[in-house]
Amino acid sequence: MYLKTLQLHQFRNYRDCLVNFDAPKTILVGNNAQGKSNLLEAVELLSTLKSHRSNRDRELVLDDTKIGQIKANLERVNGSVDLGLILRSQGRRTVILNQEPLRRQLDFLGILNAVQFSSLDLELVRGAPEYRRNWLDSILTQLEPIYAYILQQYNQVLRQRNALLKTFRKQELEGNINELSSKDHQTELALWDAQLATTGSRVTRRRARLLARLAPLAQGWHASISGKTEVLEVTYAPNVIIEKDNPEQVQQAFLDKIQQRRIPENRQGTSLVGPHRDEVEFTINNTPARSYGSQGQQRTLVLALKLAELKLIEEVVGEPPLLLLDDVLAELDLNRQNQLLEAIQDRFQTLITTTHLGAFDSQWLNSSQILTVKAGEIQSTCDGS
Numbered sequence: 001m002y003l004k005t006l007q008l009h010q011f012r013n014y015r016d017c018l019v020n021f022d023a024p025k026t027i028l029v030g031n032n033a034q035g036k037s038n039l040l041e042a043v044e045l046l047s048t049l050k051s052h053r054s055n056r057d058r059e060l061v062l063d064d065t066k067i068g069q070i071k072a073n074l075e076r077v078n079g080s081v082d083l084g085l086i087l088r089s090q091g092r093r094t095v096i097l098n099q100e101p102l103r104r105q106l107d108f109l110g111i112l113n114a115v116q117f118s119s120l121d122l123e124l125v126r127g128a129p130e131y132r133r134n135w136l137d138s139i140l141t142q143l144e145p146i147y148a149y150i151l152q153q154y155n156q157v158l159r160q161r162n163a164l165l166k167t168f169r170k171q172e173l174e175g176n177i178n179e180l181s182s183k184d185h186q187t188e189l190a191l192w193d194a195q196l197a198t199t200g201s202r203v204t205r206r207r208a209r210l211l212a213r214l215a216p217l218a219q220g221w222h223a224s225i226s227g228k229t230e231v232l233e234v235t236y237a238p239n240v241i242i243e244k245d246n247p248e249q250v251q252q253a254f255l256d257k258i259q260q261r262r263i264p265e266n267r268q269g270t271s272l273v274g275p276h277r278d279e280v281e282f283t284i285n286n287t288p289a290r291s292y293g294s295q296g297q298q299r300t301l302v303l304a305l306k307l308a309e310l311k312l313i314e315e316v317v318g319e320p321p322l323l324l325l326d327d328v329l330a331e332l333d334l335n336r337q338n339q340l341l342e343a344i345q346d347r348f349q350t351l352i353t354t355t356h357l358g359a360f361d362s363q364w365l366n367s368s369q370i371l372t373v374k375a376g377e378i379q380s381t382c383d384g385s
């Protein structure tokens with residue numbers, strides 16, 4: 001797929017801006033805080049309807065204005081698509097596909113596919129398990145937009161079950177509980193247990209399937225970037241262990257584990273079983289990458305994960321997704337830059353932000369459109385200037 005134009009109106013620090021992308025690679029160069037990442041964020045929003053930097057639309061709309069807009073024209077194999085997103089500093093968003101506002105946001109997902117790679121992604125290796133869960137979830141949403149709905153349902157059940165456990169715990173501590181109310185609690189909780197198991201097993205099974213496909217791709221890339229000196233293992237460590245991808249069996253495993261954890265759950269007043277406690281483990285040559293990996297190894301690992309993501313989305317969607325490199329290319333040494341260049345060639349449209357062009361391999365510079373970003377405005381930089 002190919003992003004032909006991007007138009008920003010009152011979005012972040014852009015008042016009005018139109019960008020025509022006329023090469024498979026675009027380098028956005030500029031000093032700090034000029035709006036380079038904001039532009040990638042706009043593409044991310046069109047892709048997932050989420051920004052990894054903000055949950056509040058108020059922050060996305062230009063200060064002192066009420067409505068912001070992102071528009072794009074995307075070329076896909078089966079034709080051209082116009083995407084639009086209206087953001088309000090107060091109030092709901094409007095998503096627009098081919099000039100028609102959509103009732104369901106779900107129908108907007110999966111049209112523009114993109115893989116992001118920023119320096120924050122090192123947290124995938126170093127950070128808390130939540131980063132790795134969010135990473136799996138964002139890939140799944142791109143591959144299978146209905147997953148956004150499945151996850152939302154699970155989180156809703158989890159919130160309600162947690163609220164119930166908290167209330168029971170409070171009543172117990174206050175001594176406000178008798179045999180009858182205790183029975184009522186058990187009955188009510190059993191209903192939520194069943195819902196947690198049903199919705200949770202949908203999440204777990206999808207994450208397991210994703211990692212089964214992603215891990216060998218990441219392993220291949222890691223071996224190639226490290227010159228075959230390192231072996232990467234990517235292992236899904238779900239909170240509820242699944243033996244077979246069978247819905248009934250997974251739900252039963254959930255219910256069994258809930259039963260086992262009943263006492264600590266009641267004591268802590270929160271749900272201890274379910275995919276909100278999943279983990280993904282990375283080991284390099286049998287040592288955990290999180291605690292023992294060197295900076296260089298961790299960077300190689302993240303690059304391998306991103307390349308795996310790119311390939312998998314391409315396989316499943318049937319078209320190469322966009323690649324958004326936010327301030328990471330200049331941090332890669334020339335060997336890794338070249339690996340990346342070889343991997344993407346001209347097949348994956350790539351938008352790259354950087355504060356300086358000096359660290360780029362000349363092959364990158366020669367094959368890219370270079371745009372200068374300054375205080376929310378964009379100028380094209382002609383060759384040799």
Ligand SMILES: Nc1ncnc2c1ncn2[C@@H]1O[C@H](COP(=O)(O)OP(=O)(O)OP(=O)(O)O)[C@@H](O)[C@H]1O
Pocket residue numbers: 011012013014030031032033034035036037038039058059060061062063327353354355373
């Ligand atoms: N809602 C908003 N309205 C106006 N300006 C905003 C808004 N949100 C962010 N900004 C401004 O956008 C700028 C940050 O832009 P951005 O994050 O894209 O930086 P960048 O060019 O990628 O820089 P760096 O190289 O430091 O990452 C800041 O000046 C910030 O004040």
